[in-house]
Amino acid sequence: MAHPSQLGFQDAASPVMEELLHFHDHALMIVFLISTLVLYIIVAMVTTKLTNKFILDSQEIEIIWTLLPAIILILIALPSLRILYLMDEINDPHLTIKAMGHQWYWSYEYTDYEDLGFDSYMIPTQDLAPGQFRLLEADHRMVVPVESPIRILISAEDVLHSWAVPSLGVKMDAVPGRLNQTAFIASRPGVFYGQCSEICGANHSFMPIVVEAVPLEHFENWSSLMLEDA
C-alpha cells in the first residue's frame, strides 16, 4: 500500500510491475543525468567572465548534440518496447475473475466452476479495527492463488470506473457494456490495495480494491467457505 510522504512506486508484487519499476529507474536516471548536464552548462554560461562574439558555426558539436539525443532515445525505447510486448504476451490463465464496478462498490465473480459472486464495500472509518487502513480496507477481499496467472475481466454496471492495483501493475477501465481483459501473476502472498481510478460520482474515493494473494489450498478453502455462506 502507499506510505505517507512516499516518493516512488509501491513494492512490486508481480513480475510485470518489477519490470516497470526497473524501467522507471533506468529512464529516471537518464533524465537526472541530462538535467544535471544542462544545469551545469547553464551555470557555467552565466558565471563566466569570458566572451566570444565570433563563433558562427561548428560542425562537430552540431553532430554531437544531434546524435547523442538520438542514441539516448533509442536506449529508452528498447527496454520500453520490450516491456510493452512482455505485457502483451499470450498467457494461459489458471483462473478467470470478473470485477464489476458499481456506484460505489466492486463486485467479484468467480464462475469457472460454481457461481460465486460477492460485493466488496469499503469499511467506513468509524468501523475500522486498530491497525487497518483508512479508505483502503474492504469487507470482502478479492482472494487469488499466489504464483498463478489470473485473467481478470473488468466491466461496470452503471458508469465508468477503473480497477487499479499499483503493486500488481494493473489498471484497466471499467466500461459499461464492455469486457476489458487484463492479466497478472501475484508473485508473493500478501494484501495489495488499490482505489477506483475513474471519477464515478460522490463516493468515487470510497470504493477501494483489496487483493489478497494466498497459497492455493487456502484459496480453495476460502472459495468453499464463500460458496457455503452465499
Place this chain on the structure above:
Amino acid sequence: MAEDIKAKLEKYRTAPFDARFPNQNQTRNCWSNYVDYYRCQKALDAKGLDTQPCEWYKRVYKSLCPISWPKRFDSLSFAKHHKLLPPLKLERFLVPPVV
C-alpha cells in the same frame, strides 16, 4: 470428437486463449460463446444427437460473461435494441373494408 470434448471438459480450468479475440476487448468472446451454446443445442437437438459437446461453450461463456449479462441477452429490450428480432408483419393491422 465427443470424447475429446468430454476430456477437455474434465480438465477444464478456465476459458483458454481464443485467437479470434486476442486483444483487450473480450465482449464479443462472451457473446460469441453464449450464442454458440444455444446454436449448438438447437442444431444437435434438430438432428436428435446428444447435446453434451455444447457444454464446452456453456463453460466458456460462464467463465467469461458477467453473471448479469446472459439474463440481459435473453431480454426483449436487448433483442429490440440490437435489432435481433425478425421484421414485424404489419398486415395484421390492416382492417378489411366494411361492406
